[in-house]
Amino acid sequence: TPMTSPQPRPNVAEIPPYVAGKPPTVRPGMTSYKLSSNENPYPPLPGVVEAVQAGVAAMNRYPDMGAVALYEALAQRFGVPVEHLSVATGSVGLIYQLVQAFCDPGDEVVFAWRSFEAYPIAVTAAAATAVKVPVTADGRHDLDAMAAAITERTKVVLVCTPNNPTGPAVTQTELDGFLAKVPPHVLVVVDEAYVEFVRTSDPVDGLATYRGRDNVVLTRTFSKAYGLAGFRVGYAVAPAPIAAALRAVSLPFGVSTVAQAAAIASLERQDELLERVEALVAERARVVEGLRAAGWDVPEAQGNFVWFELGDRTLDFAAAADEAGIVVRPFAGEGARVSIGETEANDRLIAVAAAFAR
Numbered sequence: 001t002p003m004t005s006p007q008p009r010p011n012v013a014e015i016p017p018y019v020a021g022k023p024p025t026v027r028p029g030m031t032s033y034k035l036s037s038n039e040n041p042y043p044p045l046p047g048v049v050e051a052v053q054a055g056v057a058a059m060n061r062y063p064d065m066g067a068v069a070l071y072e073a074l075a076q077r078f079g080v081p082v083e084h085l086s087v088a089t090g091s092v093g094l095i096y097q098l099v100q101a102f103c104d105p106g107d108e109v110v111f112a113w114r115s116f117e118a119y120p121i122a123v124t125a126a127a128a129t130a131v132k133v134p135v136t137a138d139g140r141h142d143l144d145a146m147a148a149a150i151t152e153r154t155k156v157v158l159v160c161t162p163n164n165p166t167g168p169a170v171t172q173t174e175l176d177g178f179l180a181k182v183p184p185h186v187l188v189v190v191d192e193a194y195v196e197f198v199r200t201s202d203p204v205d206g207l208a209t210y211r212g213r214d215n216v217v218l219t220r221t222f223s224k225a226y227g228l229a230g231f232r233v234g235y236a237v238a239p240a241p242i243a244a245a246l247r248a249v250s251l252p253f254g255v256s257t258v259a260q261a262a263a264i265a266s267l268e269r270q271d272e273l274l275e276r277v278e279a280l281v282a283e284r285a286r287v288v289e290g291l292r293a294a295g296w297d298v299p300e301a302q303g304n305f306v307w308f309e310l311g312d313r314t315l316d317f318a319a320a321a322d323e324a325g326i327v328v329r330p331f332a333g334e335g336a337r338v339s340i341g342e343t344e345a346n347d348r349l350i351a352v353a354a355a356f357a358r
């Protein structure tokens with residue numbers, strides 16, 4: 001036996017880092033806003049906080065591992081059987097579980113790039129192979145190129161709509177055309193983390209798309225529209241065998257008692273929460289209009305964020321924003337993603353961008 005210390009699998013050293021959005025910079029006499037993690041600026045509703053507080057008293061116990069009440073609430077809300085659902089530790093948990101359940105080492109996972117930074121992390125952690133297909137110049141998925149990238153070793157395709165961080169949404173027409181080309185052995189994951197924010201003429205109807213197909217799964221989250229990012233609750237809607245596979249590889253007790261309570265209470269108050277989404281969508285329109293008026297060529301923004309393609313000027317832009325009391329998410333050498341936040345924060349973004357463009 002070799003005399004060495006325990007070694008992780010070689011691919012572990014290759015896992016790219018997840019760069020979490022920075023917290024706001026503290027400056028005396030100035031409020032600073034965090035626009036770096038696509039969070040919802042509204043705190044949980046009072047009724048949600050109460051439901052959570054009631055759950056805290058039972059935190060000496062493990063949560064309901066089956067999350068029965070949450071599954072039932074989701075099944076009722078979306079009109080799907082509970083067997084078609086899988087609840088997880090954030091939708092990022094589902095991405096890990098999908099790769100783990102469907103990929104052997106060396107199997108390929110096709111996704112657009114740049115897209116959600118957790119994709120290559122989950123794929124590399126499973127010793128699978130990431131196949132990155134560049135987005136178009138306007139930040140859209142190139143679904144023709146993604147279909148062409150599928151091989152016999154492809155097990156999963158991740159379609160992120162709207163795409164984080166560039167912003168555009170895939171249309172139903174585009175998705176249907178893509179699905180028609182995907183061979184039956186390939187699982188298509190439609191990551192709908194920002195689905196509630198989409199306002200296009202031909203939006204993807206994920207629920208209609210997964211019905212009647214045995215290779216489509218939707219992933220969604222309570223982190224964005226429902227404003228529960230800190231609780232870590234996501235869910236997948238999938239054909240029964242796929243949902244069962246996801247549940248099988250899930251972390252036992254991965255959704256805490258308080259997280260289950262928060263998610264259920266939020267589903268009960270979804271009208272009020274979706275009104276907040278409407279307000280954020282209106283703010284997004286105002287921001288995009290302000291930026292375009294200032295000469296910025298921002299791509300279609302269908303999530304709760306806008307994308308600035310900045311190349312070498314990315315870190316300068318992030319520094320200028322920081323000076324103005326807003327923290328953005330720079331991707332060095334590429335661009336910056338900025339969440340839609342409080343009205344004051346959005347005003348500052350428009351002002352900073354206008355000054356920076358000149």
Ligand code: PMP
Pocket residue numbers: 037038089090091092093116160163164191193220221222223229232233234
């Ligand atoms: N998918 C996309 C496209 C995202 O942007 C995010 C969060 N940034 C997630 C999934 C994961 O969100 P969560 O784990 O909080 O559900």
